[in-house]
Amino acid sequence: DAGVIQSPRHEVTEMGQEVTLRCKPISGHNSLFWYRQTMMRGLELLIYFNNNVPIDDSGMPEDRFSAKMPNASFSTLKIQPSEPRDSAVYFCASSGQGDQPQHFGDGTRLSIL
Amino acid sequence: RKEVEQDPGPFNVPEGATVAFNCTYSNSASQSFFWYRQDCRKEPKLLMSVYSSGNEDGRFTAQLNRASQYISLLIRDSKLSDSATYLCVVTPYTGGFKTIFGAGTRLFVKA
Numbered sequence: 001d002a003g004v005i006q007s008p009r010h011e012v013t014e015m016g017q018e019v020t021l022r023c024k025p026i027s028g029h030n031s032l033f034w035y036r037q038t039m040m041r042g043l044e045l046l047i048y049f050n051n052n053v054p055i056d057d058s059g060m061p062e063d064r065f066s067a068k069m070p071n072a073s074f075s076t077l078k079i080q081p082s083e084p085r086d087s088a089v090y091f092c093a094s095s096g097q098g099d100q101p102q103h104f105g106d107g108t109r110l111s112i113l
Numbered sequence: 114r115k116e117v118e119q120d121p122g123p124f125n126v127p128e129g130a131t132v133a134f135n136c137t138y139s140n141s142a143s144q145s146f147f148w149y150r151q152d153c154r155k156e157p158k159l160l161m162s163v164y165s166s167g168n169e170d171g172r173f174t175a176q177l178n179r180a181s182q183y184i185s186l187l188i189r190d191s192k193l194s195d196s197a198t199y200l201c202v203v204t205p206y207t208g209g210f211k212t213i214f215g216a217g218t219r220l221f222v223k224a
Contacts, residue, residue: 033212042216043157043200056211091156099145099204102212104156 002026004105006092012111018080021108024073025094033102034067034077035091043091049075082112114139116213117203123219130191134218136201137183145204146177148186150197151217157200160186191222 005024013019025032033048047057049069057067064083069075079086089109093102119136126132138146146163161168163175163184174187184203188195201215 043214045211045214048211101145101147101159101162101202103159107156 004092004094004103006090006105006108008108009106010109010111012113013082014113015083016081017112018078019082019086019110019112021077021090021092021110023075023077023092023105025075025092026103027073029094029096029100029103030072031095031102032069032075033093033095034075035093036088037091037107038088046077084112086110087112116140116205117201117215119199119201119215119218121216121218123221125221125223126191127223128191128193130222131187131189132191132220133188134186134199134201134220135183136185136203136215137181138201138203138213139182140203140205141179141182143182143203143205145212146175146184147202148173148175148184149200149202149214151200152197157214160199188220191220193222193224196220196222 007022031050034046035043037043046059047067048055052069067077089107091104091107093104095102116139124132148160149157150160151157161170161175163177165177167176172189176185198217198219200217203213
């Protein structure tokens with residue numbers, strides 16, 4: 001079975017550029033989560049969706065970050081403009097109904113120069 | 114107080130040792146509990162769910178203590194391959210599906 005698919009695996013770009021991260025959840029899962037992980041701050045929940053609707057975006061650091069889920073099989077996390085402090089590993093995860101555990105993608109390693 | 118707290122470690126143990134991690138949570142209404150494992154530069158992976166009656170999967174045993182609001186993970190006969198960070202996960206079930214991850218406990222198993 002295909003797991004959560006994220007792209008790109010690595011992204012290196014200059015500050016000020018727009019960055020778009022992509023995620024395809026596991027088919028049939030109705031919740032999708034975006035996380036950011038750094039050595040200093042650990043794993044942080046940025047936003048999560050249920051049935052394509054954003055439920056809680058309180059973890060989104062600032063207006064430069066935005067996330068969308070136009071359908072059940074695709075989500076994007078966009079940073080515009082990007083800054084060096086945005087450098088981190090960004091994970092997408094999905095889960096099924098109720099108290100099902102989350103399954104993570106491989107992550108996108110983002111470096112902003 | 115953090116919603117989910119773990120001892121960051123690191124725990125350094127020899128092969129074959131038994132090691133235990135605890136994790137405390139603040140929301141007494143929490144409903145779902147999990148242990149995840151994360152290897153260096155990899156994604157977190159589900160290790161096991163934690164059930165009220167306790168559960169075992171091979172060398173791994175998970176326990177839940179609702180009265181004291183903690184969960185535990187016991188690893189018996191540690192292997193070198195058990196070296197990783199172990200993340201405690203709690204779902205508060207406050208009307209949404211938000212899941213809280215602990216900061217993780219580092220384990221190093223040495224030959």
